[in-house]
Amino acid sequence: MIEAKSLTKDYGDKRAVDGLSFTVQPGVVTGFLGPNGSGKSTTMRLILGLDRATSGDVTVNGKHYRDHKAPLHEVGALLEARSVHTGRSAYYHLLALAQTHGVGRKRVDELIDLVGLHEVARKRAGKFSLGMGQRLGIATALLGDPHTLLLDEPVNGLDPEGIHWIRNLLKGLAAEGRAVFVSSHLMSEMAVTADHLIVIGRGKLIADTSVEEFVRRASGAIVRVRSPQATRLRELVLGPDVTVKSDEPGLLEISGASTETVGDLAAANGIVLHELTLLQASLEEAFMELTRDDVEFRADVAA
Amino acid sequence: MTALAPAVPRLQNVGRVTQARVIVSEWTKLHSLRSTRWSLFVAVVLTIGLPAIFAAVTSSHWGHMSPHERANRHPLDIALAGVNLSQLAVGVLGVLVITGEYATGMIRASFTAVPRRLPVLWAKIVVFAIVSFVLMLPSTLAAFWVSQAILDKHHILQTSLSAHGVLRSVAGGAVYLMLFGVFCMALGAIVRNTAGGIAAFVALFFVIPPLLNVFPTSWQNAINPWIPNSAFRAIFQLTHGAHSLSPAGGLAVSLGYVAFAVGVAAVLLVRRDT
Numbered sequence: 001m002i003e004a005k006s007l008t009k010d011y012g013d014k015r016a017v018d019g020l021s022f023t024v025q026p027g028v029v030t031g032f033l034g035p036n037g038s039g040k041s042t043t044m045r046l047i048l049g050l051d052r053a054t055s056g057d058v059t060v061n062g063k064h065y066r067d068h069k070a071p072l073h074e075v076g077a078l079l080e081a082r083s084v085h086t087g088r089s090a091y092y093h094l095l096a097l098a099q100t101h102g103v104g105r106k107r108v109d110e111l112i113d114l115v116g117l118h119e120v121a122r123k124r125a126g127k128f129s130l131g132m133g134q135r136l137g138i139a140t141a142l143l144g145d146p147h148t149l150l151l152d153e154p155v156n157g158l159d160p161e162g163i164h165w166i167r168n169l170l171k172g173l174a175a176e177g178r179a180v181f182v183s184s185h186l187m188s189e190m191a192v193t194a195d196h197l198i199v200i201g202r203g204k205l206i207a208d209t210s211v212e213e214f215v216r217r218a219s220g221a222i223v224r225v226r227s228p229q230a231t232r233l234r235e236l237v238l239g240p241d242v243t244v245k246s247d248e249p250g251l252l253e254i255s256g257a258s259t260e261t262v263g264d265l266a267a268a269n270g271i272v273l274h275e276l277t278l279l280q281a282s283l284e285e286a287f288m289e290l291t292r293d294d295v296e297f298r299a300d301v302a303a
Numbered sequence: 304m305t306a307l308a309p310a311v312p313r314l315q316n317v318g319r320v321t322q323a324r325v326i327v328s329e330w331t332k333l334h335s336l337r338s339t340r341w342s343l344f345v346a347v348v349l350t351i352g353l354p355a356i357f358a359a360v361t362s363s364h365w366g367h368m369s370p371h372e373r374a375n376r377h378p379l380d381i382a383l384a385g386v387n388l389s390q391l392a393v394g395v396l397g398v399l400v401i402t403g404e405y406a407t408g409m410i411r412a413s414f415t416a417v418p419r420r421l422p423v424l425w426a427k428i429v430v431f432a433i434v435s436f437v438l439m440l441p442s443t444l445a446a447f448w449v450s451q452a453i454l455d456k457h458h459i460l461q462t463s464l465s466a467h468g469v470l471r472s473v474a475g476g477a478v479y480l481m482l483f484g485v486f487c488m489a490l491g492a493i494v495r496n497t498a499g500g501i502a503a504f505v506a507l508f509f510v511i512p513p514l515l516n517v518f519p520t521s522w523q524n525a526i527n528p529w530i531p532n533s534a535f536r537a538i539f540q541l542t543h544g545a546h547s548l549s550p551a552g553g554l555a556v557s558l559g560y561v562a563f564a565v566g567v568a569a570v571l572l573v574r575r576d577t
Contacts, residue, residue: 045576052576077415083410083412085332087337102317102321144314
């Protein structure tokens with residue numbers, strides 16, 4: 001469990017993280033979402049004590065990270081910037097970190113097998129592809145069997161198979177009761193991986209909510225109906241809170257009514273339906289909507 | 304690489320971080336880098352090889368030397384000639400032990416494992432000091448024996464380890480290299496940049512000392528013994544004059560410099576963002 005209270009970090013006169021408060025609960029995957037440069041990586045460094053907060057506080061499992069006796073058993077971290085000496089092999093990289101906690105070679109071998117780096121474990125990490133580097137980072141994060149996982153953009157550079165692998169891994173880790181905190185600037189990735197979302201823009205908290213709630217809040221759901229009797233259904237369904245749009249004959253896009261309401265209404269009036277679909281705005285669209293004013297570098301000015 | 308993620312194996316015994324464990328970890332880090340092995344190999348070869356070459360050259364030219372020239376040759380200067388060159392390899396390695404971690408980002412992994420940070424610095428110093436001394440002491444001894452054996456063939460410039468101060472000087476050469484390396488490591492920790500760290504020790508030990516010649520002699524005599532270069536080198540000098548420190552004095556002043564540099568490095572290490 002991670003608890004941040006009014007966390008703030010300034011670099012010179014630039015405020016990277018601005019009064020951020022949130023809680024990362026065990027047993028779920030919490031997505032940490034924000035445009036590039038919004039302060040996600042800085043927040044993660046503050047959690048690990050790599051950077052010192054200007055004000056505010058963040059604790060991991062009730063203590064400051066640096067006060068834990070066995071830090072790697074509390075938090076396993078994968079940081080966005082590579083944190084591996086390029087001249088050292090994956091095996092010795094993991095071994096050196098394991099040894100700080102009295103953990104031995106057997107564990108290192110287990111994790112190398114787990115992430116599928118067996119064949120290249122003795123090669124210099126500097127020769128690794130981005131995907132292999134990410135796998136080594138995952139192995140590093142899991143080394144101490146941590147209660148909490150902190151992963152900064154873990155799917156970066158992975159092939160589809162690797163992305164699928166990470167998703168399952170994260171869900172499995174959360175199911176085991178661990179807190180999993182994953183940052184991403186890819187909303188679509190979070191939609192399939194995360195249970196809960198913490199959204200930031202320019203260092204400030206924008207939303208702290210479940211994935212469904214986030215999408216619902218950002219844009220109302222739309223019910224799409226295809227029917228040979230569309231004109232009749234339209235008249236029946238229209239109301240003070242309900243609007244209907246129709247782009248082609250026989251097709252209605254209704255906002256303000258649930259699929260249940262529309263379906264029941266059609267059945268009661270003997271109207272044939274060929275399609276009844278709930279159209280949700282993608283997480284991507286919801287995200288764009290919410291962070292519109294908080295993106296630091298906007299493309300539309302130049303475009 | 305399987306697409307289905309297998310369960311992460313649980314870990315039964317997770318220990319707490321201790322200074323001893325961090326030392327073991329730093330030993331693993333040191334010996335698992337090719338650059339470390341090469342630097343140390345080069346240092347050993349230069350420490351032994353250079354005296355061997357100098358002894359051979361001196362022997363072959365002995366017949367052509369003037370009595371004055373011969374009187375200025377000392378067997379220990381030849382035996383410890385290699386130290387002057389191998390110190391570059393040792394100094395560069397000292398800097399790299401720290402700055403290599405900053406350059407690659409490894410330092411973030413190190414400080415995530417040991418968030419109190421200082422145990423990492425202490426461990427690096429301990430491991431580097433032990434490894435460099437354990438390699439350099441046999442090297443300076445070997446340099447002494449090899450150069451003496453070559454000179455012995457021509458029956459010139461003979462001395463022995465039992466002669467006054469000789470063993471102390473030969474061992475002092477190894478102590479000098481060790482302390483110099485630790486000092487360079489502290490410089491590396493302060494500047495956190497390989498080029499900057501190397502520039503710092505080269506400036507301090509090799510560029511600034513000759514520049515002091517612009518000062519009046521009385522100033523030079525007052526300043527010279529105390530600058531890092533002179534103080535460190537006093538550790539392995541057989542004799543010392545009025546304007547240089549004794550070996551014990553040099554050792555004391557050098558330890559002071561090392562303690563100061565390490566102290567500054569430690570304070571910055573804890574305070575700075577990584």
